[in-house]
Amino acid sequence: MEEKDIRDDIAWAQINVDVLRSIEKPRLSFWLLFCFAGCLFLIGVACEVYQWRKGLGVANFDNPHVWGLYIASFIFWIGMSHSGTLLSAILHIIHADWRKPIYRFAEAMTTFSLMTAGLFVMVHLGRLWKFYYSLPYPNERWTWPNFQSPLLWDAMAIFTYLTSSILFLYVGAIPDFAICRDNATGWRKHFYSWLSLGWMGTDRQWRNFRVTYLTIACFLIPLAVSVHSIVASDFAMSQQPGWHVTSFPPYFVAGALYSGCAAIITLFIVLRHTFRFEEYMTLPILDKIGRLTFVIAMVWTYLNFVEYASVWYGDDMYAKDLLIQKATGPYSPFWWTMNFCGSVIPFLLISKTIRGNLTAMMIISLLLNLGMWLERWMIVAPTFSHGYYPWTMDHNQWPSFVQWGMVLGSFGWFGLLFMLFCKLVPSVSMYEVKEMVYHRTLAQKKYAREA
Amino acid sequence: MSIRTMLENWEKYRTTHPSGDLHKDHPEYKWAMAIDLDTCTGCNACVVACYAENNVPVVGKERFEHGQTMHWIRIERYWNDEDADTPNQGAQFLPMMCQQCEAAPCETVCPVGATNHTPDGLNSQIYNRCIGSRYCSANCPYKVRYFNWYDYPEQEIAWPEPLPMQLNPDITVRTKGIMEKCTFCIQRLRTAQSTARTEGRLVKDGEVTTACAQACPTGAITFGNLADPYSQVAKMWRQQQVELHKDRQDKDKTGDNGGVRGYRVLEELRAYPSIMYLERVRDTNA
Amino acid sequence: MSTVRILGLFNDFDLASYALREVRDAYLPALNRDDITIKSPIEHPDVEELLGYRPAPIRRYTLIGSLLGGILGFLFLASSQGNFFAQQKGGKPIIPFPPDIVLTYEMLILGGVYITVLGFLISAGLPARMKSELYNTKISEDQIGVLVKSDARTIAEIKKIFEKHLAISITEEVIE
Numbered sequence: 001m002e003e004k005d006i007r008d009d010i011a012w013a014q015i016n017v018d019v020l021r022s023i024e025k026p027r028l029s030f031w032l033l034f035c036f037a038g039c040l041f042l043i044g045v046a047c048e049v050y051q052w053r054k055g056l057g058v059a060n061f062d063n064p065h066v067w068g069l070y071i072a073s074f075i076f077w078i079g080m081s082h083s084g085t086l087l088s089a090i091l092h093i094i095h096a097d098w099r100k101p102i103y104r105f106a107e108a109m110t111t112f113s114l115m116t117a118g119l120f121v122m123v124h125l126g127r128l129w130k131f132y133y134s135l136p137y138p139n140e141r142w143t144w145p146n147f148q149s150p151l152l153w154d155a156m157a158i159f160t161y162l163t164s165s166i167l168f169l170y171v172g173a174i175p176d177f178a179i180c181r182d183n184a185t186g187w188r189k190h191f192y193s194w195l196s197l198g199w200m201g202t203d204r205q206w207r208n209f210r211v212t213y214l215t216i217a218c219f220l221i222p223l224a225v226s227v228h229s230i231v232a233s234d235f236a237m238s239q240q241p242g243w244h245v246t247s248f249p250p251y252f253v254a255g256a257l258y259s260g261c262a263a264i265i266t267l268f269i270v271l272r273h274t275f276r277f278e279e280y281m282t283l284p285i286l287d288k289i290g291r292l293t294f295v296i297a298m299v300w301t302y303l304n305f306v307e308y309a310s311v312w313y314g315d316d317m318y319a320k321d322l323l324i325q326k327a328t329g330p331y332s333p334f335w336w337t338m339n340f341c342g343s344v345i346p347f348l349l350i351s352k353t354i355r356g357n358l359t360a361m362m363i364i365s366l367l368l369n370l371g372m373w374l375e376r377w378m379i380v381a382p383t384f385s386h387g388y389y390p391w392t393m394d395h396n397q398w399p400s401f402v403q404w405g406m407v408l409g410s411f412g413w414f415g416l417l418f419m420l421f422c423k424l425v426p427s428v429s430m431y432e433v434k435e436m437v438y439h440r441t442l443a444q445k446k447y448a449r450e451a
Numbered sequence: 452m453s454i455r456t457m458l459e460n461w462e463k464y465r466t467t468h469p470s471g472d473l474h475k476d477h478p479e480y481k482w483a484m485a486i487d488l489d490t491c492t493g494c495n496a497c498v499v500a501c502y503a504e505n506n507v508p509v510v511g512k513e514r515f516e517h518g519q520t521m522h523w524i525r526i527e528r529y530w531n532d533e534d535a536d537t538p539n540q541g542a543q544f545l546p547m548m549c550q551q552c553e554a555a556p557c558e559t560v561c562p563v564g565a566t567n568h569t570p571d572g573l574n575s576q577i578y579n580r581c582i583g584s585r586y587c588s589a590n591c592p593y594k595v596r597y598f599n600w601y602d603y604p605e606q607e608i609a610w611p612e613p614l615p616m617q618l619n620p621d622i623t624v625r626t627k628g629i630m631e632k633c634t635f636c637i638q639r640l641r642t643a644q645s646t647a648r649t650e651g652r653l654v655k656d657g658e659v660t661t662a663c664a665q666a667c668p669t670g671a672i673t674f675g676n677l678a679d680p681y682s683q684v685a686k687m688w689r690q691q692q693v694e695l696h697k698d699r700q701d702k703d704k705t706g707d708n709g710g711v712r713g714y715r716v717l718e719e720l721r722a723y724p725s726i727m728y729l730e731r732v733r734d735t736n737a
Numbered sequence: 738m739s740t741v742r743i744l745g746l747f748n749d750f751d752l753a754s755y756a757l758r759e760v761r762d763a764y765l766p767a768l769n770r771d772d773i774t775i776k777s778p779i780e781h782p783d784v785e786e787l788l789g790y791r792p793a794p795i796r797r798y799t800l801i802g803s804l805l806g807g808i809l810g811f812l813f814l815a816s817s818q819g820n821f822f823a824q825q826k827g828g829k830p831i832i833p834f835p836p837d838i839v840l841t842y843e844m845l846i847l848g849g850v851y852i853t854v855l856g857f858l859i860s861a862g863l864p865a866r867m868k869s870e871l872y873n874t875k876i877s878e879d880q881i882g883v884l885v886k887s888d889a890r891t892i893a894e895i896k897k898i899f900e901k902h903l904a905i906s907i908t909e910e911v912i913e
Contacts, residue, residue, distance in 0.1 A: 126583015
């Protein structure tokens with residue numbers, strides 16, 4: 001008989017105890033890791049201060065390479081954010097119960113990835129202190145931002161997505177905050193009392209909760225698709241070779257789901273080990289995520305290949321030249337690594353043994369995300385090296401330590417936020433796990449009766 | 452007020468540009484250029500004049516080699532081995548500056564609207580609105596937009612004493628984080644247009660010119676008002692059978708460019724540039 | 738007559754639903770459907786249905802929110818773009834449809850989500866003041882609570898029903 005996603009004889013009280021243990025006072029190892037993330041973040045801050053004072057030239061930008069790792073990382077982080085929506089919303093609508101123990105931290109990952117991506121938009125600006133010009137606020141000159149610009153669409157879409165994700169995460173966690181409130185003392189009790197809004201689990205509250213959750217999930221799915229399509233439009237709506245490709249929006253969305261799934265696997269293994277969630281984040285669930293990742297990897301591979309195929313079929317000599325440059329020029333090691341990590345490594349996920357091996361899955365998920373990060377870089381940089389105008393072609397420009405420092409800093413920032421989250425919000429959704437266990441017991445009873 | 456403005460002008464708001472009719476799009480002025488590549492000797496006088504007229508800072512040798520250039524007009528040097536019996540024949544020069552495209556790819560993508568199309572056919576760059584997202588430069592097919600990577604006015608190398616006294620008071624000095632590019636010396640154009648308007652007339656051909664056209668020793672650059680059918684530049688465009696609103700000229704269909712030398716760079720991208728280049732005369736046919 | 742509240746805690750949904758069924762079937766004239774509340778750690782639509790159907794009017798809020806978001810969004814965009822009639826961009830119309838459609842779509846979703854959440858808070862009665870209702874922390878753990886508010890005589894009947902169905906604990910409170 002197939003291994004179950006979760007044991008059906010877990011006592012509900014036990015669920016409370018196990019998960020609440022994860023938000024108790026942190027141990028030394030937590031603080032060490034927190035400080036480490038803080039140091040990475042400070043590196044990023046230091047690089048930004050240096051860049052603010054000197055000018056963007058220190059990041060090694062030049063004409064024509066006006067964009068670099070900042071935009072690549074921005075897209076990478078927005079991509080990571082699709083994981084939460086995939087698990088929370090899409091799998092909810094198709095009643096895939098196995099998502100229940102893991103969607104809370106995935107939703108948190110979404111929120112924090114979006115916050116990190118927002119940082120990158122700001123640091124990549126030449127006059128960061130004037131970034132508010134891009135916000136639509138009434139002023140005495142009646143100037144509004146240029147709504148035709150895909151960057152502006154980014155601003156609107158990401159704002160919508162971020163706030164909607166926060167609301168979705170919060171609303172979905174209200175019953176869990178009630179549990180925390182009921183088991184807390186001191187300042188924590190006040191904190192969770194405020195957060196849980198007096199939730200008592202009445203039938204009126206549950207009835208409305210059900211409908212609300214489903215409704216917001218139905219909104220979040222087209223929103224997530226549109227957000228990453230809009231980010232893809234930053235490139236697709238330009239006319240540069242290598243960018244003006246109609247398949248970019250779905251390609252980016254597939255890449256986003258891909259890197260989101262890989263990140264979920266990474267965090268799954270980390271959280272399972274750190275908080276001893278073996279009963280909840282079980283190996284069968286990891287198996288399912290592994291299979292889902294493989295499927296999305298194949299979708300991404302296909303769309304990637306379609307881009308190359310359409311260049312091969314088309315008559316656009318600029319695009320063809322650019323593709324050959326990507327494969328043979330100075331960016332080729334990164335391009336080939338991206339293709340290898342993105343298209344070849346997922347085939348390891350076919351094997352059930354590998355899917356059940358935690359070390360292997362950890363390494364694979366990190367490699368997959370490396371491939372996806374490289375993909376974003378390989379979309380941004382080669383087109384600048386090899387545009388329409390031969391005089392401006394320059395294949396020898398690389399990011400400086402300032403850019404790398406900020407990329408590191410972004411991981412530190414994400415780590416800080418995520419660790420704070422793990423200690424303040426239950427990272428496994430207690431009420432949903434109880435539902436999962438309850439429905440399995442019902443199913444067992446029904447099975448036993450019919451047998 | 453805005454909703455009323457929108458409703459009253461709905462028709463006007465929904466038209467695209469350029470329409471086929473130059474005089475409908477630009478009834479008074481449409482600034483354009485014609486650059487004769489046969490006459491151009493690559494002497495760089497236009498580049499120096501542009502530096503002087505527009506307060507363009509010198510970035511220094513190190514940064515220039517690093518690619519962080521700042522020159523609104525650049526002389527591109529091409530070497531064609533096949534043409535070369537002598538070194539003189541192989542070298543070709545192309546002065547490239549902002550093409551002031553009628554359907555500029557840079558204008559749509561600026562998130563704050565720092566670059567727009569003026570009624571007299573220029574691509575404007577509003578320095579104090581620019582927040583430095585550099586999308587305009589990313590989208591420019593000619594890569595003629597230049598970014599202030601550092602705070603050049605703060606640096607000794609840009610204008611060492613007493614050069615700040617030479618700065619043109621009609622134009623600002625830009626700080627870091629701002630995009631800039633050739634403006635067809637808009638400060639000169641506005642002064643001339645203002646004078647002409649006070650006198651109740653239009654600007655006459657030859658009354659105003661850009662710094663580069665003024666400095667060119669061989670007269671390779673012709674600048675003028677394309678909407679004035681008697682201007683030098685309009686006559687040259689007509690002679691060369693190049694029309695502003697076409698992405699492929701009628702003469703290109705005959706295969707030998709209609710026997711004339713005029714062309715526009717990357718015309719097929721449908722940016723509708725306002726600068727026409729006249730191809731170098733090659734001796735191979737003789 | 739004084740109003741009394743009683744909270745009975747049960748071990749699982751089966752026992753709670755038997756008790757509810759008996760409460761419903763026992764002819765207790767002073768009892769309304771609104772006087773009975775079920776408090777549970779997880780949702781159970783079938784048990785809630787035992788008491789009778791109640792609507793969850795969230796979707797009305799959603800519809801209004803999305804329509805408002807979409808229409809106001811488009812009007813805002815078009816009128817702000819209309820201010821720039823002197824400044825064409827890239828040869829495109831002053832009020833172009835592709836960007837406006839994309840942004841109207843986003844604003845539609847924004848309005849929909851925000852007003853849905855607002856509707857949720859209104860319909861569910863959150864934030865709720867916990868002091869005004871009987872509550873037990875075991876409800877958020879693993880016990881199902883049935884709360885009934887009525888006069889003393891009816892409550893006495895209900896207490897008997899609770900005891901019959903093995904309620905783990907019964908709490909009573911006199912309100913006035």
